[in-house]
Amino acid sequence: MRPTPSIKDFTPEEDLLGFFGPDSISWRIHSDPAFSVGGIRALLLQALHPVAMDGVHQFSVAFETEPWARLTRTAEYVATLTFGTRRDALRQVRRVRGLHRGKSAVEETTGRHFNVDDADLLLWVHNCEVDSLLSTARRAGVPLTDAEADRYVEEQVVAAVLVGCEEADVPRTEAALAAYFDGIRAQLAVTPAARTASRFIVVPPMPNWVQLLTPARPAWATLASLGAATLPQWARRLYGLPGFGLTDAAATAALRAFRQTTLAIPSRVRESPIVRAARERVADAEPLVA
Structure with missing residues (x-):
């Protein structure tokens, strides 16, 4: 596994712009409201790899004891x-x-x-994230x-290599990404750990005061339903949720x-502090990089 780069490898201007920058497609997709649905889809998809899911089950105690904290750290x-x-970064x-x-x-x-850091497991997690965020953005109407x-x-x-994937193995096109999933589908299954994780993702535990005094439960139910409904058909079949109540067109x-509803909210409210700070x-x- 290649070492993590050092900040000394970059100029001050490169450091300010980050690894992607405002002209990147990554900024466009990751700042869009569809990102939240894509993130849930990614978690559900990632759970279908028995070995990767076992790593989460055995070593991420916070997944069950402090689920919101873990999700927040991932985001x-x-x-x-x-x-x-x-x-x-x-x-x-x-x-x-x-x-x-x-x-x-x-x-x-x-x-x-x-x-846990086997390159093929890191690649699975990476590809699920990229596929989910991209496909969700396109279906949501991101141009x-x-x-x-x-x-x-x-x-x-770049993100894959930074976390430890072998660069030569990482898909570089949408077609290569689809081919990766075609090749790995035979290894996927809903293990008991995946079933537990998927239940938590779709219906996470919440303190009573959160459920009673905030809109967190219905808001999450909307996101989780959309995340599950936008999974590929083969993944929904594995979960035993072939339609999840919605046809592909309806989803x-x-x-x-x-x-569209979320975009109507002012960006200063809708966007996260990290996104606003980056802008x-x-x-x-x-003036420094012009």
Whole structure:
């Protein structure tokens, strides 16, 4: 596994712009309201790999004891990698790689001995994320040409390599990403750990006061339903949710309606602090990088 780059490898201007920058497709997709649905879809898809899911089940105690904290950290990692400075992104990458290091186990259903940071497991997680965020964005109505979709997959190679994937194995086009899933589908299954994880994702535990005094439960139910409904048909069949109450056309229509409704909210409210800070930082840096 290649070492994490050092901030010394980049110029101050590159550090300010981050690994992607405001002209990237990654900024466009990751700042869109559809991102939240794509993230849930990615978690449900990732759970279908027995070995990768076993790593989460055995070593991520917080997944069941502090689920919201874990989800928040995951979202913060992706946001920082996308919108943060390179210094901030590398700090997050080192933290994640440190959490993975030295953890190994045997997955019961396959008998495979694995390390949490095995390159093929990291690649699975990466590809599920890229496929989910891209496909959800396109179905939601984010304006993307085929060339821009390929450019997004290409841009995300950086994220894969930073976390520890072998660069030569990472898909660089939408077609290569689809071919990866065609090749791995025979290895996928809904294990008991995946079933538990999927239940948590769709209906997460919430304190009573949160359910009674906030709109968190219905809001999450909307996101989770859309995340499940936008899974590929083969994944829904594995879960035993072939339609999840919606046809593909209806799921797409609901996703587009969700996006349009959310876009009506002012960006200063809708966008996360990390995204807003990135826009301000880049605007301040324009005279330096022009």
